Amino acid sequence: MRRVIFAVTGTVAGLVALLSFKSHSPTVPVAATSGTGGGSSSSSSSSTSSSTSTSTTTTTTVPGEFPEGSLAGKLTPGETAVTGHVANTVYGPVQIQLIVKSGKIVKVAVLQQPMNTIHDIQIGEFAFPRLISETLAAQNAKIDTVSGASYTSAGYVSSLQSAVDQGL
């Protein structure tokens, strides 16, 4: 089993080792990004800090709805939703929302994103730049990662930072 783990460095001072991580088996290099059929039902994500603690939470995503809406009305006890500002990118507006619990990000929702670049993908627990990779990966199921980022990464980080500034 392998895991993919995200860290945000840079302008997001002091935050976080991690946005999310997921496991995927060698025979299924891309988990939970199928465009149809609710394929994410088997995915699980864990949240963790930069240290060794982990707590497993199973998340569910809504098949076919993208971008996903605000999660503010669907929080479990102890969770807080923090919405970032709208960051304008060359491809269009990007806005993300963090779900925070005990000072840790447990989920990232994408509220707005350019619709001409990614279609019909389930979001849930993924960091936005990774989504672009995952989308590419879903089109070509046999890749592990993608070289060459996009304008939208900066928009993601900008929106993320504003949410972090408000909420953590």
Added chain:
Amino acid sequence: MGTVVSFDVPDWAGQVLGRAVQWLHWVDATFSPYRDDSNVSRFGRGSITLAECAPELTEVLAACADVGERSGGYFTVRPGGRFDPSGYVKGWAIERAAAMLTAAGSAEHSVNGGGDVQCVGDRGPGQPWRVGIADPLRPGSLALVVTGHDFAVATSGVAERGPHIINPHTGQPATGLASITVVGARLAATDAYATAAFAMGPAARDWVEDLDGYEAFAVTPGGETWQTSGFGDHRASD
């Protein structure tokens, strides 16, 4: 800066990421040109000497000078006139983060920092890493797939940073290519060479051809592609 880094590691190695992540935060605090109190900002303003900075800055400056020399001046630590070695620091920091995981006992992992990738070992027994190269002209599509073990991939282009890679010889944004991907063994140099090659434009083809251990693939603004003679060895056939 502000970069999202993803680690693809064996299951157990999630437990040893802390130091690598801590390292990346330290690099940002020390090298970010966007933080007024970073070593890089203070050194750039002349408010501290190199000797007062973290010794890693001296190491980075030497490496930048080397890339500048090898590229005929197409790589500089003052791309916009202001002191900013970020064109080297990102790849260097990612390469070192990958090396820290190796030191912690992982033989198979990859680290992707904003689209620049260091792959270590294979992704699994008998399974080489496969890195998709984004098509700069068709967002959401791949131009090709690079595969192998123990290699680095860096892509520079308009799709990565916007028109912000400056040709140091003209002071203007480089526009000769839509993107160029360089494959090498280690990400620090590979990433810096990709930046220099993008600034160079079409002339990068001959330049990379003459670099030992590096191969390149480029997409022109018109959508044509070219590659150096050894790049085919890195291309996935399926």
